[in-house]
Amino acid sequence: MSGRRIVVTSGKGGVGKTTTTVNVGAALAKRGHKVILVDTDIGLRNLDLVLGVEKRIVFDLVEVVEGRCQVRQALIKDKRFESLSMLPAAQTREKEAVSEAQMTTVIDELAEMADFVFIDCPAGIEHGFRSAIAGAKEAIVVTTPEVSAIRDADRVVGKLTAAKIPLRLIVNRVRPEMVKSGDMMSVDDVCEILASELLGAVPDDEEIIDTTNRGEPIVLDELNKLAIVYDKIARRLEGELVPFTTFDTPNFLSRMLTIFKAG
């Protein structure tokens, strides 16, 4: 088995890399794939909290790299999705603790155990970024429709292109009503500026904060509208051509009203 190695990166911090990693990973696990999430944000460990497994951590990525334990011993299995597990970052170590070569070795080993390995990248474009992308064969670039996030994403797109890593975009925290009134760039605008292909657009939704508070991936609730968004992203990663629906298409009721009025 040699699974796909996908780095989730953004340049700017706080745009939703960890949220994306957890929810896209959980959506794929739910669809029956074996998924491993790797937190490479050394010193700023977070993925364990968002996934809700923080109490069960025994070993971490740096200990694996240093040969203090087997990679299998450090993996934490999710209790809700049996094919989902994660490898935590070290919390009390230097950012430079893992070299590019060491990261590649660990990711290669994990890829033998899973269909998908997601590498949650730290913010920035320095050492942590370079080692996070070293083991990756594909990339998801997460951005929000804001100028500073897009500029940083552009830097990352340039670096990934130079490293010959194919990438697709997730535009996160889109607010359809603001796009409609011209107060926010549209998903198309963002893709055009970054000259990159879209993997998915995720609306800005308070429920993300609520589910993150609990450490529950949003895809647990199948009927949640964000669960549907992440499921579509998962299917696109599987290779299915899932059509992109713009958020600003009116909902069913208002569409019926328009037809009614027109008739």
Add this chain to the structure above:
Amino acid sequence: MLDFLKTLFNPPPPPSSTTAKERLRLVLLSDHLSLSPETLAALKADLLAVISRYVEIDSSHADVTFEHRENDVAVLASIPITGVRERTQPPAQATLPLEMSAIDTETHAVQIDAGSESVDTQAMNDTNASENGATSTPVTGVVSAATRRRRRKKAQNLANRSNANAQQLGKPAQA
């Protein structure tokens, strides 16, 4: 009514998303313009080769730089002219300095807005062109090395074809 008059005389500002897009276009352009020294040298060599087909220049004092202006980024070429070339016919449109392919790097060259370059011809006639005769051309994008190679090839094909046509018509082929 008053509102109507107000909007008539004060058109509303563009939506902020449009402003954001335009600002990003410019800032990314200048971010991308941190060209490698090799690419900059190649650009300069290509530029000098083209200009020297029309006028005699002092390439040792030529200067090519990028300037960030109010609404765009421009490539500025300041090239001293030392004399005029005798020429009976203008050179063929599609002829590029093909042999002069300079240094081919995997980095980038610039894309320009050919419609709006402002060559001050008055100043170009001035022999002291290094001060006044600067050509300023807005930069609209960055071209990858692969694209450049493709364009060169296309230009070469075009040039070959137009020479072939000229020969068929019994006209002398243009250099």
